[in-house]
Amino acid sequence: MSIPFRSTNRTIGKFHSKSVSSAIRTLLPAAAISTLGPSCLKNGDLGNNPIVDHATRKQSGNQTTQALDQMVASCTLVPQLLHLSSYDLSRIARSRMYEFNQLIVRLKREYGEPMAPPARGPFELVMWENACYLLPDDRRLEVFEGLRHQVGLNAESIQSAPDELLLPLAMRGGMRPEVRVFRWREIARITLNQFAGDLDSILRKPYTEAKRALKQFPTIGDPGAEKILLFCGVASGLPMESNGLRVLTRLGWGRIQRNYGATYRSVRAALEPALPSSPDRLAQAYLLLREHGKQLCKDKAPLCHQCPVAGGCDYAARQMSPFTLRTP
Numbered sequence: 642m643s644i645p646f647r648s649t650n651r652t653i654g655k656f657h658s659k660s661v662s663s664a665i666r667t668l669l670p671a672a673a674i675s676t677l678g679p680s681c682l683k684n685g686d687l688g689n690n691p692i693v694d695h696a697t698r699k700q701s702g703n704q705t706t707q708a709l710d711q712m713v714a715s716c717t718l719v720p721q722l723l724h725l726s727s728y729d730l731s732r733i734a735r736s737r738m739y740e741f742n743q744l745i746v747r748l749k750r751e752y753g754e755p756m757a758p759p760a761r762g763p764f765e766l767v768m769w770e771n772a773c774y775l776l777p778d779d780r781r782l783e784v785f786e787g788l789r790h791q792v793g794l795n796a797e798s799i800q801s802a803p804d805e806l807l808l809p810l811a812m813r814g815g816m817r818p819e820v821r822v823f824r825w826r827e828i829a830r831i832t833l834n835q836f837a838g839d840l841d842s843i844l845r846k847p848y849t850e851a852k853r854a855l856k857q858f859p860t861i862g863d864p865g866a867e868k869i870l871l872f873c874g875v876a877s878g879l880p881m882e883s884n885g886l887r888v889l890t891r892l893g894w895g896r897i898q899r900n901y902g903a904t905y906r907s908v909r910a911a912l913e914p915a916l917p918s919s920p921d922r923l924a925q926a927y928l929l930l931r932e933h934g935k936q937l938c939k940d941k942a943p944l945c946h947q948c949p950v951a952g953g954c955d956y957a958a959r960q961m962s963p964f965t966l967r968t969p
């Protein structure tokens with residue numbers, strides 16, 4: 642078996658699976674070997690690289706595949722060094738990635754126990770979603786608690802509250818406050834007319850029906866409805882908002898597609914076999930991924946050098962400076 646790898650401008654070697662060590666010597670130039678450290682030549686030991694450990698354990702008993710996996714894993718440390726086929730890239734992504742549980746444990750170590758929203762039950766959670774627009778969580782909390790103390794967080798109180806009470810609160814929630822007041826009253830109206838004022842009743846319905854019921858409310862789409870149900874202790878998969886979705890795609894889950902919905906679905910499908918079933922653990926994962934996306938894995942300039950999961954991140958590996966190959 643031989644696997645040809647090419648550098649950016651010339652073939653630098655073929656890997657024959659006699660031994661990992663000789664394959665590494667053949668494939669990687671001196672600069673790469675010195676970056677990996679001298680231990681990479683000893684019995685294919687690439688130091689404390691957990692990715693390599695993982696690949697080795699997974700493939701033990703099959704020397705050829707094991708050696709290839711180690712080779713591929715070593716290449717992930719120098720991703721720009723070689724032109725790799727899509728097959729190799731997908732192996733790299735899979736060999737680098739943390740298991741979902743490992744990822745959440747690392748994020749929890751970084752950010753601590755995440756804080757759930759102060760809203761309780763579907764009605765409050767729908768109001769929580771509609772309390773603010775494009776403002777930080779502390780402002781959302783201010784508006785939400787203002788509603789609780791000045792108006793009352795139930796459908797009757799909100800529907801009968803005058804504009805003079807609702808509008809100043811809505812103004813604290815960002816632009817277009819009149820639209821926000823309209824939405825609050827709409828939430829109250831739907832709750833009173835369709836659920837006799839008791840939105841908790843949807844929790845006794847099958848999951849798809851409960852989700853459909855929630856999607857009638859302003860600004861609540863599929864992810865929002867799933868999130869509300871999750872915080873009510875009813876789960877079916879992991880809902881994601883934009884931060885969590887960004888983190889997961891960068892780490893190698895799913896694929897970025899042309900539209901948000903397609904990306905969302907691909908991440909959901911990739912995650913499905915790895916997810917815990919407990920709603921509490923899923924809610925914790927949701928909150929930690931969101932926090933990570935806001936704090937470090939930012940949209941424009943992620944702070945990968947501070948990231949606790951950089952070692953398993955496909956995106957971070959791709960950002961590494963390329964090696965310059967010496968040509969004879």
Ligand code: SF4
Nearest residue numbers: 938945948951954957
């Ligand atoms: S290493 Fe960078 S891109 Fe990857 S998860 Fe961390 S912050 Fe995000």
